[in-house]
Amino acid sequence: MPSFNPQVYPHIKQSDLPAAVGAGIIWFCSMKENGFKTTLIVAFLALCGFYLYPSVRTFLENRKIAAMADEARVQYEDENYVSLRAMREKSLKLGLDLLGGMHVTLEVRLDALIRELATDVDDTFNEVLAEARAESVSGNSSMIEIFGANFTARDPEARLSRYFRDDEANITRRSSNAEVLAYLQSEADEAVQRAIEIIRQRVDRFGVSEPAIQLQGTRRIVVELPGVDDPERVRSLLRGTARLEFRMMTDPEDVLRSLQQLIEAYEEAPAIAAADTSAGDSTAVATADTAEASPTIDNLLDETDDALAPNNRLLAIMQPFGQGVIYGTVSEADTAKFNALSKEILFQDQLPVNTRLMFSSGAVGIDPDGFEQFYVLGVREEVELDGSVITDARVEFDEVNRAEVTMTMNAEGARTWSRLTGANVGRNVSVVMDNVVYSFPTVIERIPSGRTSISGLESREEAQDVVTILKSGALPAPVDIVEERTVGPSLGAASIRAGLNSVLVGLLIVALFMIFYYRTAGIVADLALILNIVFILGILAAFGATLTLPGIAGIVLTIGMAVDANVLVFERVREELSTGKSMKAAIDGGYSKALSSILDANITTFFVGMILYSFGVGPIQGFAVTLMAGILSSLFSAIIISRVVFDWMVGERRMSVNFG
Amino acid sequence: MRIFENANYQFMRNRKIAYAISGALFVLSLASLLFRGLEVGIDFLGGMEFVVESDQPVSTAEVRSTLATALGSEPEVKTFDETGLLIRTASTGDINEVEAQVLRGVNEAAPGGTHRIVKTDIVGPRFAEDLKRGAFYSVIGSLIVIFLYIWVRFQWKVGYSVGAVAALVHDVVITLGMFSLMHHLNIVPFSLQIDQTIIAAFLTIVGYSINDTVVVFDRIREYTTMFKTENYENVVNRSINTTLSRTIITSGTTLLVVITLFIFGSEVLRGFAFALLFGIGIGTYSSIFVAAPIVVELRNRIGAR
Numbered sequence: 001m002p003s004f005n006p007q008v009y010p011h012i013k014q015s016d017l018p019a020a021v022g023a024g025i026i027w028f029c030s031m032k033e034n035g036f037k038t039t040l041i042v043a044f045l046a047l048c049g050f051y052l053y054p055s056v057r058t059f060l061e062n063r064k065i066a067a068m069a070d071e072a073r074v075q076y077e078d079e080n081y082v083s084l085r086a087m088r089e090k091s092l093k094l095g096l097d098l099l100g101g102m103h104v105t106l107e108v109r110l111d112a113l114i115r116e117l118a119t120d121v122d123d124t125f126n127e128v129l130a131e132a133r134a135e136s137v138s139g140n141s142s143m144i145e146i147f148g149a150n151f152t153a154r155d156p157e158a159r160l161s162r163y164f165r166d167d168e169a170n171i172t173r174r175s176s177n178a179e180v181l182a183y184l185q186s187e188a189d190e191a192v193q194r195a196i197e198i199i200r201q202r203v204d205r206f207g208v209s210e211p212a213i214q215l216q217g218t219r220r221i222v223v224e225l226p227g228v229d230d231p232e233r234v235r236s237l238l239r240g241t242a243r244l245e246f247r248m249m250t251d252p253e254d255v256l257r258s259l260q261q262l263i264e265a266y267e268e269a270p271a272i273a274a275a276d277t278s279a280g281d282s283t284a285v286a287t288a289d290t291a292e293a294s295p296t297i298d299n300l301l302d303e304t305d306d307a308l309a310p311n312n313r314l315l316a317i318m319q320p321f322g323q324g325v326i327y328g329t330v331s332e333a334d335t336a337k338f339n340a341l342s343k344e345i346l347f348q349d350q351l352p353v354n355t356r357l358m359f360s361s362g363a364v365g366i367d368p369d370g371f372e373q374f375y376v377l378g379v380r381e382e383v384e385l386d387g388s389v390i391t392d393a394r395v396e397f398d399e400v401n402r403a404e405v406t407m408t409m410n411a412e413g414a415r416t417w418s419r420l421t422g423a424n425v426g427r428n429v430s431v432v433m434d435n436v437v438y439s440f441p442t443v444i445e446r447i448p449s450g451r452t453s454i455s456g457l458e459s460r461e462e463a464q465d466v467v468t469i470l471k472s473g474a475l476p477a478p479v480d481i482v483e484e485r486t487v488g489p490s491l492g493a494a495s496i497r498a499g500l501n502s503v504l505v506g507l508l509i510v511a512l513f514m515i516f517y518y519r520t521a522g523i524v525a526d527l528a529l530i531l532n533i534v535f536i537l538g539i540l541a542a543f544g545a546t547l548t549l550p551g552i553a554g555i556v557l558t559i560g561m562a563v564d565a566n567v568l569v570f571e572r573v574r575e576e577l578s579t580g581k582s583m584k585a586a587i588d589g590g591y592s593k594a595l596s597s598i599l600d601a602n603i604t605t606f607f608v609g610m611i612l613y614s615f616g617v618g619p620i621q622g623f624a625v626t627l628m629a630g631i632l633s634s635l636f637s638a639i640i641i642s643r644v645v646f647d648w649m650v651g652e653r654r655m656s657v658n659f660g
Numbered sequence: 661m662r663i664f665e666n667a668n669y670q671f672m673r674n675r676k677i678a679y680a681i682s683g684a685l686f687v688l689s690l691a692s693l694l695f696r697g698l699e700v701g702i703d704f705l706g707g708m709e710f711v712v713e714s715d716q717p718v719s720t721a722e723v724r725s726t727l728a729t730a731l732g733s734e735p736e737v738k739t740f741d742e743t744g745l746l747i748r749t750a751s752t753g754d755i756n757e758v759e760a761q762v763l764r765g766v767n768e769a770a771p772g773g774t775h776r777i778v779k780t781d782i783v784g785p786r787f788a789e790d791l792k793r794g795a796f797y798s799v800i801g802s803l804i805v806i807f808l809y810i811w812v813r814f815q816w817k818v819g820y821s822v823g824a825v826a827a828l829v830h831d832v833v834i835t836l837g838m839f840s841l842m843h844h845l846n847i848v849p850f851s852l853q854i855d856q857t858i859i860a861a862f863l864t865i866v867g868y869s870i871n872d873t874v875v876v877f878d879r880i881r882e883y884t885t886m887f888k889t890e891n892y893e894n895v896v897n898r899s900i901n902t903t904l905s906r907t908i909i910t911s912g913t914t915l916l917v918v919i920t921l922f923i924f925g926s927e928v929l930r931g932f933a934f935a936l937l938f939g940i941g942i943g944t945y946s947s948i949f950v951a952a953p954i955v956v957e958l959r960n961r962i963g964a965r
Binding site: 097105107137138139231232235236333336480481482483484485486487488490491494495498499501502505506509510513514516517549550553556557559560561563564567568571574575593596597600601602603604605607608609611612614615616619620623624627660 | 871918
């Protein structure tokens with residue numbers, strides 16, 4: 001049999017040992033029945049040992065490493081990188097609820113993708129799409145199929161081809177609905193695959209050890225990041241579409257004129273808002289830790305000073321500014337309200353044509369309540385250039401050591417950029433990312449090189465993340481975080497302690513009870529119980545399952561229920577003994593009569609475990625797995641192990657077993 | 661030591677008493693579920709839940725009021741373990757924003773302390789809907805599978821299946837009812853919210869209860885062939901009595917470990933352990949007092965089918 005020598009270990013192929021064990025089993029099969037059973041037990045124990053060995057070593061190594069000084073630790077980890085990594089990969093994995101870390105489920109917004117693909121959109125289309133989104137709640141359902149079914153249900157004669165056109169995919173006006181749906185499905189599948197690729201790149205650059213990224217159902221992506229303790233940054237990184245745009249800003253005179261019109265309009269407008277504030281779009285809010293210099297409030301226009309009436313709904317949330325391209329400042333607490341207000345027709349009517357309001361990314365001041373304030377800026381609707389022209393991006397630092405992202409454009413981008421800057425000297429251009437204005441410099445002269453930068457970033461980390469997102473490319477469709485579970489490392493460690501304590505105390509209590517109640521037979525049952533726990537852990541390690549907190553609860557529960565099979569046998573043996581049978585006959589009878597109960601009871605519970613596994617996610621699956629592993633191993637330990645021990649005691653040692 | 665050796669209790673003769681108790685509990689539970697409802701967690705409703713750990717005591721009422729204005733609706737605030745606060749909100753705002761607001765709110769309620777978010781659970785409304793369906797199907801699915809398995813294993817006799825599944829429904833409804841009642845009476849110091857973990861607990865209860873029931877049924881099946889001439893009611897009664905010590909010992913050891921889990925397990929598992937504690941008790945009861953009597957009733961009415 002291959003040795004478990006740690007130096008040899010990494011080179012052993014996993015298949016060697018089972019092969020050796022298999023040969024051993026065949027050899028022993030020719031022997032008497034109990035010999036076979038004993039071999040089976042030894043083989044399973046050896047297998048468990050084999051699969052648990054890396055876990056035990058990882059545990060010991062981790063303790064050793066934790067006790068080292070920082071420098072020694074780094075050196076040790078460097079020197080043993082390969083073997084440590086191999087060992088960790090093969091060891092029993094702890095769930096994020098025990099380890100600490102972040103579990104995120106992302107959903108790719110296929111409805112947005114469909115809308116993007118459509119060349120022509122009408123009300124019917126939008127309604128059917130909204131219906132399809134509402135109905136495709138299950139992660140396994142196909143949104144495309146539901147979309148198609150709803151579309152034909154509405155009007156069997158209607159043709160999807162009027163909305164889509166793609167020469168490459170050969171989708172024309174003549175394409176049948178089935179062809180269009182097949183085209184949409186393949187685009188959707190591709191988009192989801194691409195999203196996974198992009199997210200993998202982003203996560204890799206973020207630098208997490210052993211991240212896991214996988215597809216769930218048709219359009220959900222599960223991202224597991226052990227040890228991550230900065231959820232805010234991860235969320236931005238995962239969701240970041242990095243839709244980078246270069247736009248012109250609204251002319252300052254237009255800004256000033258429309259600001260005055262807006263203030264006047266709301267001076268006369270009824271005070272009761274008809275606006276639906278819940279529809280407020282809050283994605284345009286940036287948060288910040290450090291504030292830059294306060295804006296010069298003294299510069300406020302004279303005519304607005306006396307206009308700060310409490311019943312003016314605009315002035316209640318925005319401090320007017322009116323200089324250059326800046327409309328005013330809005331506090332972080334009011335951004336949602338402002339977004340809702342700016343959607344009102346009254347508001348929209350006052351804005352110059354082609355103008356859209358956006359917030360600045362960095363905070364420009366702090367209001368008396370301690371909330372950060374952001375600029376409201378006038379930005380032109382037209383996108384002059386977008387992120388697709390960016391060929392490279394990196395973090396650099398300006399004169400005052402603030403991080404900024406400098407970007408290089410391709411030839412075509414550089415040409416457009418050169419023409420644009422050349423034609424707009426003295427005006428402001430804006431660098432917009434995900435509808436937030438990062439910088440809006442005044443063009444001093446034509447920029448021929450195609451180099452440009454994003455400033456106004458909070459920190460080095462944010463700049464690094466922007467670079468990561470820009471380099472990984474834009475997501476093919478927006479993603480939503482539909483589920484997130486983050487556990488801090490300290491809470492995880494506390495859960496491990498709590499779990500271990502419950503396992504040990506539970507084990508002790510049950511073991512003592514069994515000895516107290518069944519005497520010698522109880523000791524045999526306890527032996528089976530302890531081996532049972534080794535088997536459960538072995539099964540978990542062998543299948544690469546993850547141990548979670550509910551999983552530990554499953555082990556504790558199994559300790560209580562595992563003795564059941566033994567209890568069933570022992571009670572039967574007592575019944576048999578009371579009819580005056582010999583010890584050997586009583587044990588034989590007890591086992592054979594209890595068998596059908598044991599099997600029926602465990603098979604039904606096993607079914608429940610399977611259902612639980614297929615429905616549950618994450619920690620619950622961990623619970624289901626330990627429950628099922630517990631059933632299998634308790635069956636094995638009760639029917640095989642304790643039986644062999646009894647046979648040995650009664651048959652070979654001629655002992656009389658005390659069943660209490 | 662032996663308990664219930666040669667037990668001979670008249671379970672069947674007194675089954676009407678059990679019907680009355682079970683009926684009363686069942687009706688009470690249904691009424692509480694219908695009129696009071698359950699405390700449903702974010703897993704099935706959607707929303708955000710944060711656990712904030714502080715180095716100084718923080719008043720839950722204070723946090724509730726400071727956050728009510730910031731979040732736009734009043735969040736639920738409870739203590740979590742000794743030093744923590746559990747804050748649950750139905751807010752659908754941007755996650756980063758809500759998280760910042762929560763920390764700011766706690767800071768405002770207890771200035772000068774160090775507060776950290778140590779656990780975050782966020783479930784979108786659509787995802788919650790998906791989880792809710794999954795939970796529903798899994799409970800229904802396990803009942804159907806159990807019905808079929810018992811039907812096949814017990815010689816295609818529908819009575820056993822009906823008895824087993826009725827006992828399971830009885831267990832699940834009464835345990836749920838207990839959650840509803842206790843939540844509204846507000847008498848336990850831990851969370852009784854229904855989340856994924858609790859559904860896992862319910863399925864475990866289902867698994868445990870069926871385990872118990874099958875052992876009794878197995879004995880009934882054995883004794884039915886062994887004592888062909890005897891009255892069926894007596895056969896069932898004898899089966900229950902002979903398996904009684906096993907029933908009590910297995911529930912005993914299982915309850916012992918569940919109590920261990922309840923005491924030593926972390927706060928996260930407290931509701932789970934409580935569901936198991938109650939459910940295993942009721943599951944043991946129902947194997948004897950609900951499942952077996954129903955088999956007898958059906959046999960009396962529709963014969964040995």
